[in-house]
Amino acid sequence: MTQRRRGEELEQAILDATWEEFGEVGFAKLTIEGVARRAGTSKPVIYRRWPSMLELMVDCATSRMPTVDSIPETGALREDTIAVLKLLRERMVMIGPAAMHGMLSLVSLDPEALRVLVTRFISHVLSLMDTVVDRAAARGELDPTPLTERLRRLPIDLARNEFLITGRVEDEAIDAIVDEVFLPALQGSGAFATE
Amino acid sequence: MTQRRRGEELEQAILDATWEEFGEVGFAKLTIEGVARRAGTSKPVIYRRWPSMLELMVDCATSRMPTVDSIPETGALREDTIAVLKLLRERMVMIGPAAMHGMLSLVSLDPEALRVLVTRFISHVLSLMDTVVDRAAARGELDPTPLTERLRRLPIDLARNEFLITGRVEDEAIDAIVDEVFLPALQGSGAFATE
DNA sequence: GTCATCAAGATACGGACCGTATCTTGCGGA
DNA sequence: TCCGCAAGATACGGTCCGTATCTTGATGAC
Incomplete structure (x- = not known):
């Protein structure tokens, strides 16, 4: 168990993981579990912040958008x-x-x-x-x-x-x-x- | 067990069921299992004809299109x-x-x-x-x-x-x-x- | 420095659906 | 009449859903 992340840092790590996972498996196969796995966290942590994949993806895409x-x-x-x-x-x-x-x-x-x-x-x-x-x-x-x-x-x-x-x-x-x-x-x- | 349907008749029944199910639950919640249930048949029968929901939906929509x-x-x-x-x-x-x-x-x-x-x-x-x-x-x-x-x-x-x-x-x-x-x-x- | 609090993270749950394999049974054609 | 084929039933392992529960680490108040 490494350093435990919180707040902003954790949030950013999840968005990063979402973007990576998205790039790798595509939108159709994007899953909360997969993102959690990649971000080194767990589903509840994500669900505490985003009600569904939609909001997560929208936030993720927005933050990446030039x-x-x-x-x-x-x-x-x-x-x-x-x-x-x-x-x-x-x-x-x-x-x-x-x-x-x-x-x-x-x-x-x-x-x-x-x-x-x-x-x-x-x-x-x-x-x-x-x-x-x-x-x-x-x-x-x-x-x-x-x-x-x-x-x-x-x-x-x-x-x-x-x-x-x-x-x-x-x-x-x-x-x-x-x-x-x-x-x-x-x-x-x-x-x-x-x- | 009622009369067993075959071929064209069965196919049409599945397309009908797909359209009804689509109208009722919407595309997002459309499932092969749901269609099979509604059509009074089973998943393998559908999979024998259509490789995935996509083709089924395309055929279904096409047949309904004015x-x-x-x-x-x-x-x-x-x-x-x-x-x-x-x-x-x-x-x-x-x-x-x-x-x-x-x-x-x-x-x-x-x-x-x-x-x-x-x-x-x-x-x-x-x-x-x-x-x-x-x-x-x-x-x-x-x-x-x-x-x-x-x-x-x-x-x-x-x-x-x-x-x-x-x-x-x-x-x-x-x-x-x-x-x-x-x-x-x-x-x-x-x-x-x-x- | 101590400790109460709160969220991170782990785990497990019931449930739905996937796509496939196997088996039986009814129907149609030869 | 009977053979063969496809319909239909059932079950499988698997993935993911969304939620509940519990432990534990970090933080902030004092």
Whole structure:
């Protein structure tokens, strides 16, 4: 019996073990017992902190998620948008399609849990996208007036959908989303008034 | 011991039981044992036919899925598209978000299984959407030349994404997808050349 | 420094379900 | 009529669930 861990230290060790176990056996085979074993602790210790695998996994994934304060400004809406989508892809790939579906599945019945999940995982990227659009507006590249919420998050919705269905997002897909859909949609909405 | 069922009849009874059990306990708690119990048969009988819950559920859902040969032509691309999205919604609601995520999750590792799932569940709606676009082209409502695959399936991708994330697709969402995104994107792509 | 308290950790429980193997028994075809 | 096959019943070892119980180490109050 080694040094007995408590509080923050113990909690972190469990989150670490969860992440390792997740990487090794995948989300489908992730189990509380397995995590406890790997963390060198026991089930009750985990259950005392997290009511179920869902909350544990959400906390675990959240703590691992790279967040970025701001996208480097490239000076063009197109490139900025692509940068946001690549960050989004990076985040999704870390979690993997199975775990994303797993979390969404567990959460799809419970509106409150859904809200938490959205806040933790989606809001960040959405706000980056907002920044990108606002910047373009500030540069005079586009007129934000006709831009609805839905239009702003269009590239993110499409990239996420791509990942959820196919399990990947190729560079070509990102380009296509921006060039074949997003920019034309802005164009057709009259956002590029000066052109 | 009642009459012993065989072959097609037995198979159908199992699919029926699966659907009933699914409706009652939900996808998360769906079990082979439960289905066998409800169908009045036993696990080996099911395992002889389906290697796992995934295949069983896919077959079950497929057999219940309303397929429509063609969308009634309204004479306008906008209304036709909305009709396709409402059919898609109907299909997704039948399955429910949890089961959709469940199936996608189970399938996300196996490219071949993914292909099967896509063929069974997605292709149908995609081809309806294609028909709708082709019709609009035939009416001279739009020029299909600049329409990429991605642009054609744009409304479907967005509606599916909406459902996967929020678990529902309101009428307003459908309208917004068509009016704020799809039609402007066609516009911006130069598909409405004559306007 | 001592000691009361509280949580860590170990262990065990009943229960559900997995996927498979074995056996019998009813049904259908030759 | 009888043979063969699959339906159905049963049981198996196994894993994991979520909880209860108990011991023991660490911490913090005094």
